[in-house]
Amino acid sequence: VEHEDAQRLHTLLDPLHPADIADLLEQVSDSVRAGILRLWKDGIDGDVLSELDDSIREDIIDGLDAAELAVAVRDLDSDDVVDLLEDLDEPQQEAILGALDDAERVVVEQSLSFPEESAGRLMQREVVMAPEHWNVGQAIDYLRRQEDLPEQFYHMILIDPRLRPTGYVTLGKLLGTKRATPMLEIAEDSFRTIPVDQPEKDVAYAFNQYHLISAPVVDADDRLVGVITIDDAMIVLDEEYEEDMMRLAGVGEGSLSDSVLDTTRGRLPWLAVNLATAIIASLVISMFEATIAQFVALAVLMPIVASMGGNAGTQSLTVAVRAIATKDLTTSNVWRVIRREVLVGLLNGMIFALVLGFVGYFWFGSSIIGWVLALAMVLNMVVAGLAGTVIPVALEKIGIDPALASGAFVTTVTDVVGFFAFLGLAAWMLL
Amino acid sequence: VEHEDAQRLHTLLDPLHPADIADLLEQVSDSVRAGILRLWKDGIDGDVLSELDDSIREDIIDGLDAAELAVAVRDLDSDDVVDLLEDLDEPQQEAILGALDDAERVVVEQSLSFPEESAGRLMQREVVMAPEHWNVGQAIDYLRRQEDLPEQFYHMILIDPRLRPTGYVTLGKLLGTKRATPMLEIAEDSFRTIPVDQPEKDVAYAFNQYHLISAPVVDADDRLVGVITIDDAMIVLDEEYEEDMMRLAGVGEGSLSDSVLDTTRGRLPWLAVNLATAIIASLVISMFEATIAQFVALAVLMPIVASMGGNAGTQSLTVAVRAIATKDLTTSNVWRVIRREVLVGLLNGMIFALVLGFVGYFWFGSSIIGWVLALAMVLNMVVAGLAGTVIPVALEKIGIDPALASGAFVTTVTDVVGFFAFLGLAAWMLL
Structure with a gap:
């Protein structure tokens, strides 16, 4: 469609819903987007702007002059104008505010005076x-x-x-x-x-x-x-x-249309936290270097216990984070939920201990390795259930978003317990 | 409140919204719930039933006789009755259908004839x-x-x-x-x-x-x-x-009020898949037993590369799964998104390679271990970005819910590549 055929573009885009136009603008490449905007500037009204991702919206607003902006935002309800404005830079905000008539500007400025992410920002002022x-x-x-x-x-x-x-x-x-x-x-x-x-x-x-x-x-x-x-x-x-x-999942804010650099920067802190976790786990392993040197089979099997614990911990954690968000997990049932998670960990731990015990026995022909795997598994699964519930609840209590921070803590606990229990039991039973 | 004080209970519960009453019934222990129901049976109307979790709703409906059920569901709109019915067992469905008057029963039965999770089940038949x-x-x-x-x-x-x-x-x-x-x-x-x-x-x-x-x-x-x-x-x-x-997160359907057994059963399949993944990773490690026996430091460090890859893969995966669900990731931008994820993996990989290279060097005094760590890290992070995007997109293409199955595949890939790259490079460079 990019043969500069403005007529054709109009026929195609005009009947679309603003939300679909916005999606289309987000999904095409930068050069195609520039082409569409050049040929179809009058199509970008306030409704389309409202639907766009932040990064692309800023680009497009930069490309519009004050008169075009004024036309674009004139028909929006006050809450949509506020929504449009709050993510923009100072100069772009000024440009849009300047384009509004006086009465509406006052209303919008009032709304912007409420704290971010509050009801005041969300509401529309037009009340019947x-x-x-x-x-x-x-x-x-x-x-x-x-x-x-x-x-x-x-x-x-x-x-x-x-x-x-x-x-x-x-x-x-x-x-x-x-x-x-x-x-x-x-x-x-x-x-x-x-x-x-x-x-x-x-x-x-x-x-x-x-x-x-x-x-x-x-x-x-x-x-x-x-x-x-x-x-x-x-x-x-x-x-x-x-x-x-x-x-x-440890992904910062952002959208699909963010640049490589912004995305890298957004994900880096979470990976850094994970690196710290992984190094702590390595320190635990290094305590048992002598044991591993004697029985290399331990190195082969040790990730299994840690990985199962990490997985079970993530399960409990996700359930707890959701339940906290929906206010289904409160002080009145927190002990019952913790007890349930621990029991579930115990049951699943015993089931997989049985499986793993046989794997260890038949693979390495050592019933002791089978026993070590089985015991470490039960222990780590119980700890996973406990940590996966207690950690988010505790973070919530001290005012930290459990979705944000729980993952790193829970994985650290299950890694440390997993490696320590497996290698420690092995050192004790094999030596 | 459980001194059989029905009067007091009425004063407390009557002004509450049905949704809050349902939450309360879900959060108290089984015995308290039985007490509330005994003292306050007439309070359980259709609105409260609609708001309850499946498992508790079934319990409560079992405790009501046909006349009480009839009173409870009479005032609900047809879509709410359908919603109530579809999760119940045959005999309970019959009981409720029997309680409706003829016209409404026909409407509800018609709605139930539409496939589950379709618009037909969701709609109300009362149209203006x-x-x-x-x-x-x-x-x-x-x-x-x-x-x-x-x-x-x-x-x-x-x-x-x-x-x-x-x-x-x-x-x-x-x-x-x-x-x-x-x-x-x-x-x-x-x-x-x-x-x-x-x-x-x-x-x-x-x-x-x-x-x-x-x-x-x-x-x-x-x-x-x-x-x-x-x-x-x-x-x-x-x-x-x-x-x-x-x-x-690998958690099956279910709610906080499910029993220990149901919850264990729901989470077991996902843990079994993870066990298979972990055993595949162990098989990779076992290929390098001889190398590890010579350099135990490798056993200490090897989980780091796999863990960082797993984390980066989960990041890419979560973004991709969300974008597929919101229809932001389509055939028109899939290649751009894959390229972005690979580049992000490359950049973050290089940053953490630098950090880890120094860690390896100073911890074990070996520049070769530093190099092995760094190279394996870059490789695994790039693979993580690639797998984290390609796998969910491919699953979606062949009609499998990417949220359901991607996690196991991506972790398998990052574990295998992580251990293989680190131990393989080590075997090649150290021996």
């Missing part, structure tokens, strides 16, 4: 509300008079004279009820407000847990300042999951 | 629709006349005389527009229907990608058969993530 004493007819007439309703709203929020939200009415109820019915009568039973400084992680949890569609955001005086809708919460949920998954 | 030639006033009057509107609906779906959906109108637009306006005029531009047999994974992807709130489901003849709302899609997204994360 009604005094609580209205009836259905008044509410509908009010909505018909509004020129500029938000693109997405699912509730009408009821407020008292002090602007405090007191309930909400779903649009479905509003439509299905006679005009004379008071709004209060059809308000939903369950009603939750979100403090403006609540971390967005907790906001996403609340949406997921209570199946919310939208929720009013209130300031410290309980006054209504905005509304968060489920599509925003879904995006946060998505990000939180991705973050947990990437952190568990 | 309007002929496309209506105007706003007619639609509102129609809604007012309805006795039994679904609990949640966000759009009115427009249909042609053959019951095929042709567009939809958001309730916000419906409320904000004069009665005389034709519905077609305020229908949304972008409109997507979901085939009834589409896998729920793809449904969740579409909701996430296109920020949908609800979408009509159509049968093979394009006729409207139901509607899926964003809260259902959010639950699927949640499950898909959890599944990917658990599979990457």
Whole structure:
């Protein structure tokens, strides 16, 4: 398509959803992307910008002048503008803020004044509300008079004279009820407000847990300042999951379109931690050099116990990290979960001890090596279950993200115990 | 609270959201749960049942008689009843179906006839629709006349005389527009229907990608058969993530409230695969027994290279699995991504080769061991980047879930290459 055929490009791209256009721009090579942008500049509107990865978004915004930017962001809701702005550099932020009209600029600047990753950043300021004493007819007439309703709203929020939200009415109820019915009568039973400084992680949890569609955001005086809708919460949920998954695997933040250098830099610290772990394991092994020199079979078999422990530890760890994130693992059941993990480790340890015992016996013709393998295996699997649960719970208690740091600790424990138990038992039983 | 004080229990539990009650029931011990159920049976309504983990839900349903079940499920929307039913055993399914009235039972049985994890299972059958030639006033009057509107609906779906959906109108637009306006005029531009047999994974992807709130489901003849709302899609997204994360860690399906035996059984296959991997690695090591017997230092250092490769491979693998799930990694950019991962492996490999070279040199006073470590490290990190991307992509191509199987393959590759490169180079350079 890159024969400079702008006409053809229009025909192909115009019917696509902004999210698909953004994916396409992310997946093509740099030169093709530059070509598309040259031929199809007016296609890059605010919706497409919102959907792009950070690194590519910055590139594209750099290529637009102030007037083009202004056109691009004009139609976005305030929360989308904030989302667009918060990852950009100062000068790009200024350029976009300059392109907004005064009223909208003030709103966006206010939102940016809330802490990052808080409800305040997530909410949109366009709220559809009604005094609580209205009836259905008044509410509908009010909505018909509004020129500029938000693109997405699912509730009408009821407020008292002090602007405090007191309930909400779903649009479905509003439509299905006679005009004379008071709004209060059809308000939903369950009603939750979100403090403006609540971390967005907790906001996403609340949406997921209570199946919310939208929720009013209130300031410290309980006054209504905005509304968060489920599509925003879904995006946060998505990000939180991705973050947990990437952190568990030791991958820093980043996306597929990051450069080689950025990616290398992002992964380096985790590999460095792993190197330290591996060297600690090596130190343990070096304590038994004399034993290994006598029985080389030990060197052949020793990675098995450590590897099985590492795997079992990762299993327990992943379950614990997820359960902590979904608030399923709390102080009320932590002991039962630890006991369960230890018992599972014991059972699986015994099963594989049996298998490995035979492997050791038949491979090396030594029942002692079989016994050493089996015992070390049971021990390491129990320790793996214990460490895989206790370490993330303890990290969470002292305020460190368990997804971030648990892996290195658990592997260190299972490596050290694995090598030490196997080689130590061997030294004791064989010598 | 377990002094049989039913009064007190009511005061405490009644104001809680069903999801919180379900969490509470999951987290307390078996005996406390039995006590709560005895004292508070009428509190267990359909909403609470919907929120419970499978294993506990089955227990509780076993404890209810048919009349109690009937009361519990009567107020649920059809999709929630389906969701409740699909994980239950035959006799429990029968019991609940028997408790429904005839019309609802037919609807639920129809839904159950669609394949598991398809849009048909996810959708609710209660659809709010309007002929496309209506105007706003007619639609509102129609809604007012309805006795039994679904609990949640966000759009009115427009249909042609053959019951095929042709567009939809958001309730916000419906409320904000004069009665005389034709519905077609305020229908949304972008409109997507979901085939009834589409896998729920793809449904969740579409909701996430296109920020949908609800979408009509159509049968093979394009006729409207139901509607899926964003809260259902959010639950699927949640499950898909959890599944990917658990599979990457080699944990089978299951929840915190599963028994020790079930959990052991779920994790065993993955540990067995890991054992096979570890034994293959041991076989590689055993090829070099003679070399190790001469230079025990090799046994001390050899786990380092394998471990770093395993870690780097897991990093690449996790990024690839995520990118495949979000459809960010496609045939159009797969070569660029592979090249990037290999280059990242090369760069990080060189950095850690430098570090490890010095470690080997100063620890064992041998520059040859330093060189062997460094070269093996670079080689294994490059292979890790390559394997970590190619393996999941290839598995996906042949129709196997990359999250499920990649880990074992990638670790096998990095272990084999790690031990072989390090010991092979050592044998060649030292002897």
